[in-house]
Amino acid sequence: MHIKPEIRILGIDDSSLHNERVMIVGALFRGGNWLDGVLRCEITRDGIDATDTIVSMVKQSKHFNQIRVLMLDGVTYAGFNIVDINAVYKRTDIPCIVVMRNYPDFERIHAALEHLPDTEMRWELIRRSGEIYRITVHEGENPIYIQHCGIDHNDAKEIVIMSAIHSNIPEPLRAAHLIATGIVCGESTGRA
Numbered sequence: 001m002h003i004k005p006e007i008r009i010l011g012i013d014d015s016s017l018h019n020e021r022v023m024i025v026g027a028l029f030r031g032g033n034w035l036d037g038v039l040r041c042e043i044t045r046d047g048i049d050a051t052d053t054i055v056s057m058v059k060q061s062k063h064f065n066q067i068r069v070l071m072l073d074g075v076t077y078a079g080f081n082i083v084d085i086n087a088v089y090k091r092t093d094i095p096c097i098v099v100m101r102n103y104p105d106f107e108r109i110h111a112a113l114e115h116l117p118d119t120e121m122r123w124e125l126i127r128r129s130g131e132i133y134r135i136t137v138h139e140g141e142n143p144i145y146i147q148h149c150g151i152d153h154n155d156a157k158e159i160v161i162m163s164a165i166h167s168n169i170p171e172p173l174r175a176a177h178l179i180a181t182g183i184v185c186g187e188s189t190g191r192a
């Protein structure tokens with residue numbers, strides 16, 4: 001993959017869990033420098049509609065043909081509404097990169113899923129999200145963890161590092177988080 005400095009990245013994050021319907025926001029960036037657009041939609045808290053909703057949001061966007069990478073803040077949205085990154089890639093033909101601040105505590109996640117319907121299906125989606133890689137974005141800062149689908153590991157790492165301008169979290173995800181929490185809570189919090 002040839003990675004241009006202004007590669008179009010759509011970062012997707014969810015808002016706070018105030019209602020049964022939870023807003024997700026997509027922040028479309030050129031690299032990590034320029035916000036080009038914002039998308040929004042809603043998914044069900046602890047539901048099973050995150051994958052379909054993200055696919056629809058992306059494919060219905062007027063920017064669809066420009067988006068080169070989808071960047072997600074983990075694979076669990078709106079509580080435990082799991083995103084199937086393999087299905088998103090297959091249905092959009094856009095590579096997915098999952099970014100996490102911390103390595104997931106799979107034991108706690110599996111225990112929490114026991115309280116929801118479709119436990120094994122949700123667990124399988126998490127398990128199928130692929131290998132988790134530890135990367136250092138900026139020397140001296142805490143590492144982050146990534147998963148990816150439809151893209152080579154070195155390309156995924158390069159895109160994450162290139163788009164992480166102000167912290168170890170890429171700007172498309174930071175912006176999506178700030179926008180989503182600002183809209184729902186009235187004021188955004190800085191920690192994506």
